[in-house]
Amino acid sequence: MDISDLFTSCRKGDVGRVRYLLEQRDVDVNVWDKWDSTPLYYACLCGHEELVLYLLANGARCEANTFHGERCFYGAASDTIRRALLDYKQVTPSSRRRDYYDEFLQRLLDQGIHSDVLFVVHGKPFRAHRCILGARSSYFANMLDTKWKGKSIVVLRHPLINAVAFGALLQYLYTGGLDVGVEHISDCERLAKQCQLLDLLNDLEAKCKEVSEFVASKPGTHVKVLSMRPPAEDPRLREDLALLADCALPPELRGDLGELPFPFPDGFNSCPDVCFQVEGCSFLCHKAFFCGRSDYFRALLDDHFRENEGLEASGGLPAITLHGLSPHVFTHVLYYIYTNHTEVPPEVAYDVLSMADMYLLPGLKRLCGRSLAQLLDEDSVVGLWRVAKLFRLARLEDQCTEYMAKVIEKLVEQEDFSEAVREEAAAVRGRQEQDSIPLVDDIRFHITSVVQTYSNIKEMERRLHALEDLLVSIGLDC
Known part of the structure; x- marks a missing residue:
């Protein structure tokens, strides 16, 4: 309802309502509707100059030479709006209160935080995480457990593997979207076919068709970069990464949760690198996710973890004990960190909220707030x-x-x-x-x-x- 209200308010040019929805109702400024349109596009199309400036100042994306950027520029109703788009400088959401999940995953790829495998493609290095690659692709899961098992460096020299396309493929595996020059699309399609990523192949085909039709119907537009983002309701990325949370659960808790909503393949190795112990239950987790999503866990694991070097869980993993919460509450924290979502029943929402506040997870706090609102x-x-x-x-x-x-x-x-x-x-x-x-x-x-x-x-x-x-x-x- 709030998302629909946002699009309607952008078409009307109601700056006050848009500000209320973004700042009080926590609606994403870059959300897409079923027509692949954003709030910024409607504001440009309807000629609402003040609203365009507000959206750009609050993180709305409008990169030149991309389908969405060119679409906003071509559809702009005034020269003032076009000048504002040309002067566009991206505002990162770090100044906003939200902790954007897709940007966390992109940062994880770009910075290689706690990466455990290095791909070298024709001399260009790509740091990656076995857990993400394995959860997102059965091809990578198999290769990492067979041909590449135990290797910290994987060198790829095949002439048909393009380094730019490989980087775009990794971006897709990490975020569900990608940005790639149009000249490398065929390379991306070849890699997607090799890695058995049929969803990526279909998405590329649909996006190329959409861009081609747009360019053909709008003389003077130039799209040099193909950008894909998964729709807000697309569950594929969340479902794949939920597998890592499934694997992290102690055996004694899996039965308590009933049938898990995601498949749990036999023999899948999630490659955990840290164990959290909560009231005697061991959760086998990944530092990359906990450090990347929470300043609390980053300080705990990166800055002070040496105090716990002597502790080891089963399998030789370093272990750390968390106090003041139950395994059931930590399970909600776990699924939120991996998937950006968890179903919080109202009866436990306050307990989860207290832990979310302690662990510096504002997004989980908002999920708890939505659950508590059911008690109004x-x-x-x-x-x-x-x-x-x-x-x-x-x-x-x-x-x-x-x-x-x-x-x-x-x-x-x-x-x-x-x-x-x-x-x-x-x-x-x-x-x-x-x-x-x-x-x-x-x-x-x-x-x-x-x-x-x-x-x-x-x-x-x-x-x-x-x-x-x-x-x-x-x-x-x-």
Whole structure:
């Protein structure tokens, strides 16, 4: 619903609504719809200059000589927008609150953090991770367990293997997408066929057809780089990497979780390099994922792990004990780190949230916030709002205040709500002299934002009066 709202708001040019969806509802600024269009494309096409500038400043991608970049430029409704696109400088999402999963995987490939195999293709080195290659490709899994078994360096000199195409193939295995010059597409198709990556072959064929049709219908456009990104709902990458989490589970926990949603092939070696012990259960994991996704684990494993060098788990892996959580809670952490997703039942959401906050995993915190939002009712809304404030969950906080606006006439009779308003007022006045109370402002915003008919106006006035009467009764003027 939020994604659909984002596209609609971009077509309308509603900057305020777009800002709200990106900053409060955590919608991805580069999400694609079923027509392969982005929010930036619709803003350009509809001529909303202010919105285009806002999107570019907040991480919207628009690289020159790519299909999406050329499409935005060609469809731009004004010269001002075209100049803004030409001046485009990519803003990395590091300044945003999200921890982008695809960028983590790309960084893992680019930097080779904790890599355990080096491919040398006609003299060009590529550092990689056996666990990812094996999980994503049965061809690589077989080669790493047979011909390349035990080798830390694999040299490829075959004349039909192009280094650029091999790099693009690795990018696809790591991220589900790729960027490659159009002159190397045939090399990529040859490698994909050799490595039995039928999905990649099909994706390349479909994208080439799309680009060819676009260039033929838009004279003057030049696409030099083919860029592919998996749709947001595409489960293939997540399902493949979930295999690594499946393999990391202790045998005694696999039965407790019921039938696993992903296949668990016999004999698959995930090549773990670290063991986490939680209440006697051993999780066989990979430093690359834990260090790459969490500053907490990076400090624990890279900076202070030598303190635990004497500990070894079964199989000779270095081991480290984690305290203050159950194996069941850590299982949710595990699947999130590997797949960027986990189903968190509301009854355990607070426990997982506490660990996500400790382990510096903001994305997992947001998943917990979505789970807790299922508990929203008149009795729980104030408590959930406090949790949202404590853990800095902007979306859950906004959902709470939106719900408060709907039931404000009943809420004003509850002492815990009155106390929450008093605390907010005290916190503000402790900082500076002003009468505005954030909680009250947010509730007012949601009360007034749904007014469309005369009956809505009457309902809005009734709710606002209930809120004003409460403020007067507790001696607040704002």
